[in-house]
Amino acid sequence: MKNLFLFLILSVLTGGKNYTQAASSRDAIVYQEKDVRFTMLAEGVVRMEWSPSGQFVDAPSFVVVERNLPVPEYKVHHKGEWVLIETAKMEVKYKKHSGKFTSDNLMIKAVNGLKPFCWKPGMQQKDNLKGTFRTLDGYDGNYSTYKNQEMPLEDGLLARDGWTLIDDSADFLFDDSDWPWVKKRGAGEGQDWYFMAYGNDYKGALKDFTLFAGKVPLPTRYAFGYWWSRYWSYSDK
Template structure:
């Protein structure tokens, strides 16, 4: 009986150790190079995470940008000497000079992979050469979004010039850098609390995406570490009516009736703001008191 109990305990202990080993591997998989201050992790064959930590305490917590830390297996080649390490995939070649951190243009570079294969799907690797601190070519970024369209006619607003749209994920240069060095991170309590980064303000945490003109790959690779967005609800793709106008209840009924008469499937009707009082002292841009003149009931 004692021997059986001992065997059971050993099996349980072995199972627990195995689980811990798998957990640790899941947190640190695809690490292709690591020394006392620098760590490189392949997220995909076109995306590499590059970290510098002055005390060697690398971040495995999830950040607001990077919610995934476990990645699928990536095929790569690595050559290493006493001074340098070279990591190559089908999309990029990273070269790092050892013992010369933090990461700068003097010790780190990434160039497009050399390939003799002719693309059959129209996608190709755009030649590039990048180093830390390098900016994208002017006009190359395909841009992202802006907080409001109010007051704009197309992408212009009166005499103020073009809309200052921020840079987006895609670029005609064939590469994108996402710097998460100062981004917020979570602690390890089920995503409930924001935590400080180790050596806050002194570390580097960057993601380099190489994709050529395969923009779908760029979007896919981003989701591997940033997570996937849920699909919007079906009604969000339908017709929305919103007009900054002082509608009354009967006018809205007439509007909806006219939509039906023309067989226009209106999914969302926005009553902008005059449903509540907007007079000075009674409302303005806020308030929840219905305007009885427009909506008696």
């Protein structure tokens, strides 16, 4: 029963799609060392990996299910001990052979009129647009009548800061079996980050997110059952 329940949950999470162990596009790997790899997924999305073992992850994860993507336009420049990766939306600057990503060896800034920002590891968003909340029980609007406080929404994908960092370092992976199943990452496998630069283009950011996270399935209307209200009549439209 437990295995059946897990199977159903995974089917919902993956939208029923059979994801394969597809390797990342070699052309999209814009810079690589023995323990560091940068992959450009879109003009506003870069994947940054640091692996102390030198083993990089190409298997799909719970968050990132699409690995083979069209290669966006980019330029790579080498300036002394630094490598610069440029797209139409951002400039990534990394100090060569410096290992683990820190505020001293990695920086990303907006370019070409995108809402200005200059990001370094460790920086926190200041104006996240927030995401979801588990339940509305006991809430009057956004205020809890039980706890006497406003609803503490989780951080969401988008922010007025103009950038988002997704840390996929510890998320589960899918294996390469006939029906891909979950597996844990090895302990201490480093950093696996996805940086999104979008400025005020929130719609474009959502589109970029679905490129690597997969399309979001829309449930059919009848799946929600009957809609009703004890106060007034209304339809599902």
